[in-house]
Amino acid sequence: MRTTRGTAQAVSPESPHLSLATVCLSGTLEDKLHAAAVAGFDGVEVFAPDLIAEALSPDEIGHRCRDLGLSVELYQPLRDIDSTDPDRFAANLRRADATFDVMSGLGADTVLVCSSVSPDTVPDRDRLAGQLHTLAERAHARGMRIAYEALAWGRHVHTWDASWEAVRVADHPALGMCLDSFHVLARGSDPAPIADVPGEKIFFLQLADAREVSMDVLSWSRHHRLFPGQGAFDLPGFLGPVLDAGYSGPLSLEVFNDVFRQSDPVRTAVDARRSLLALAEATAQRGSGADPVATPPAISGPAFVELRDPGAGPHGELGGVLHALGFTRTGVHRTKPVERWEQGDARLLVNAAGEDGSSAIAAIGVESADPRAAARRSERLCAPPLPRRTGPGEADLTEVAAPDGTSVLFCRSAPDGPGPAWSQDFVPTGDPVAAGTGVAGIDHIGLTQPYDAFDEAVLFHRAVLGLDTVADGEFAAPFGLVRSRALADDARRTRIALTVSLLRRGSWGPAVTDPQYVALATDDVLATASAARAAGVRLLDVPSNYHDDLAARLDLPADRMAAYRELGVLHERDADGDLLQVCTELLGGRLFLALVQRTGRHDGHGWADAPVRMAAHRRSRRNATTA
């Protein structure tokens, strides 16, 4: 059956082909094929509208694919073929013949046939089966085959088991099912019984994730699909039964997404491949498939956060603020202008390298039991190590780039264990240990993402760091809508809070651009903030209007409210507990520090109060400029 496949590569159960639908990417078909090849995909699904707009003939496209090392795994879609009257069906078969001609040029042997959405289709099981049989016979005569898929919004066939029933009754060797995780999971269907379908009747598998949204399933499918690991669907729970059924064809991504449709296609394709590799790994961990099981790194908290304070010299602003916050300068890097500051389990590096640019979060060191294994796995997940200049005798830390450009380093603080400890690169200062202000560690790290990189960043932190989504939302900031997503490990030792401006701002947008912050944990934010303020840290002014509203909502004691007003405390409460925050003013262009106290099991990241904070930072910036 698969003799017309373009490449000689066999599909073995040990290493399924990884495939990408061209509809996932931005650009012309040529751009898309190039991107899929660069990202290392084995094959592609060719989406008909991409081919129709392309000047290369199907034959030339087929050659191009082979030159790029890509199989054409599927041509798609053939719509509204079946369950119609004989005249219409005859016209549809003419369309099918033209499609087979295209496929013949491409070197594709499988075509996706979607369940009909046409108003002229009738709910007649025998007619459906008969017409599918006829179509399959026609394909068979040309060495091709039909993969029949239930669209979630199909007129009469809209569940995977209805499509299986049609395929079973039509009973032709060139007719099988195409399963698409979106259509199955968006309808809330149970994928488990798929394990009982004969594997050879599953001709093709399309994978897509999605965020939970409330809209009609057609719009959701056409605009808001995501790569596996970026959304809320249980993809390993879907892929498992399919592999258990004996499916051995490609794992293929079909993701209609408005953002990806306009993003750099090479970057999107790399993100796509990472998602499939991580999905195969996660599915193998649940006992399905033959993917080599690599354990996600056991991240046990941030080892450090490195702040860039370019051109600051040894007594830069950040160092002064950390000193006033009760941090001790415990070390100076052997070869670089980097200082290590510590208080409790909070370790911050201040890097004064560079002449210009604004203060920013340069790197996050994550504590890993086996940094080298974590780095190897990261490389397998398309996050290769960055080139790193390591001086003689310095720790050989592996550094990878997160999608927003922040470096992530796998490292360990313990002096023994595999690989070097990161802190060996610092010469102790002998500075006296400061009394501290009660900072106990790093609560979370807040990073604004570039628009095109948000979903990619979510996948990166899930797949490469092994974190998981703990919060997902949106808020209306003063200068536009912001999407938020927080990822953390189970023990909540490493928390990363991502935000993105949902519509890019044009010339109007006088807010602080792309803020970043480190939230420091304390058990008593009032004490910590008071001490910091007394030592000269400039805390962010929070408007009285906010505290008046808070007092009306929460009925807090008067002395507590007075302290709140004095120190600029933001206070969020939900059913799980409370989150209290005090922020510094901006340190440079977009960086600030926050002091955070959690009570109960509050699992938030300050987003309810973020609009107030953002307006206050903008006000403070404007006042500083006009002063």
Place this chain on the structure above:
Amino acid sequence: MRTTRGTAQAVSPESPHLSLATVCLSGTLEDKLHAAAVAGFDGVEVFAPDLIAEALSPDEIGHRCRDLGLSVELYQPLRDIDSTDPDRFAANLRRADATFDVMSGLGADTVLVCSSVSPDTVPDRDRLAGQLHTLAERAHARGMRIAYEALAWGRHVHTWDASWEAVRVADHPALGMCLDSFHVLARGSDPAPIADVPGEKIFFLQLADAREVSMDVLSWSRHHRLFPGQGAFDLPGFLGPVLDAGYSGPLSLEVFNDVFRQSDPVRTAVDARRSLLALAEATAQRGSGADPVATPPAISGPAFVELRDPGAGPHGELGGVLHALGFTRTGVHRTKPVERWEQGDARLLVNAAGEDGSSAIAAIGVESADPRAAARRSERLCAPPLPRRTGPGEADLTEVAAPDGTSVLFCRSAPDGPGPAWSQDFVPTGDPVAAGTGVAGIDHIGLTQPYDAFDEAVLFHRAVLGLDTVADGEFAAPFGLVRSRALADDARRTRIALTVSLLRRGSWGPAVTDPQYVALATDDVLATASAARAAGVRLLDVPSNYHDDLAARLDLPADRMAAYRELGVLHERDADGDLLQVCTELLGGRLFLALVQRTGRHDGHGWADAPVRMAAHRRSRRNATTA
């Protein structure tokens, strides 16, 4: 009751206050108040989150408003007040008291109370009425009043008549209804019976339009509202009954829109005010309200389209193309480097002024029976005339700027009638009349809009030109999603097709940016395109793949398909007829011409084939660059 109003302006039935909710605009509260005042609003609704994030106290905000000439018409919202147990209600009354304090500072006498969405609210009519009565009594004691509104997603009260029932039963002079067009129309409720409600019990009126979308009503309301005239709701059909009931309060806009939340607030506020003025006019035309009835201009087709061909000189590229297309150069402007070209009813001006910049559509002249009246009305609708340098003896044409910067001129071609004829400024060339290629007129004008200006442009063309929406959709272009909207007069003599890239493109986006075109009408596109091609016009190559697909879909005669392939014809068919198009290659950076033939009652604008055309223009551009 309205003694605490901040300004002394009386609300008379003749000129209702025009008011804007601060939530409609981007920025901090200070930015928003400034913008509302600049746009000429009489008052504002203050949205609580805007106040809470603001450093000015309520008292200071009230002063600021009075300095700016703005009344604070409403403070909003008070949520989840009613239908709950007595303890919770007591806590809610404390919140209400704090709200009355804020209002007292602001100088606002009316507060919006939304129907409760809280899980603890109970469906108890008497409890609801009792608690509303208590709340109203509390407000009354402070000289304030309660405007109770049914949220479309309220837990038990979610229709306007249910809110009226509650207000009627609670029966307190300080309690009335707030009506919001979105909540009424999004649920499909009939607004006509509102005319029977005593007008004095309608305390406040909020107006919003929306596009028809399929999503949950809460998301629709919070993200996708539009100003009246930008969406699909019948706003005059809503406002009419409210005015007929005797409502004499402000007409206030409450529009939650993700785009407006990040756009220049002054520009958004002007757009907002235009929408209210146009709505009042349209409502008056249907016989409700006391707005002076101004008739929209009777646009009877495009008088001309002016193309900018900077630095081209007398024999520029555009002139050559028009000559090859069979146009005759009929006139040269008395004082400017502008030529007039004509064929049938298609009149194109080519303006060679300027040294740099790319070819573009500079202006659209619309044929109007009374250009001066149209200009006066335009000015009333916040589209004032642009300064214009008119030479001695030249026609004094009124020019206004559309949101994308294109000029619109109201003019007439007939030599007699009120005001000067635009063509008197051109000296006849005496050039022999060309045989022509069958171009009969201008079919439509295609304009890509700046991201922030799309909905504003829709309103401009509806309100100022009197056009109406005839098509509304989206398509997936090679480099991202595109929203489309076409506006036309009833007779389809003037058609304007607007498009906008739905997500702005970052560094990846090698397509033709912001294309513009003039579609020329012909009754035989094959003949016209053949003649043009023979005369040397470079027609856009359309890929064979497109025609192969077309042949499989439409079963056209072989000779016709051969001509299509030869000439690059794009062919769309729907139930109403066919649209055939042939495009030129780009003339300069982003401008092209199209030849368009319609059959039957086809009312489209070539959007089904636009992705193919866009890929072809990009290919042609790339080939030209690399050649």
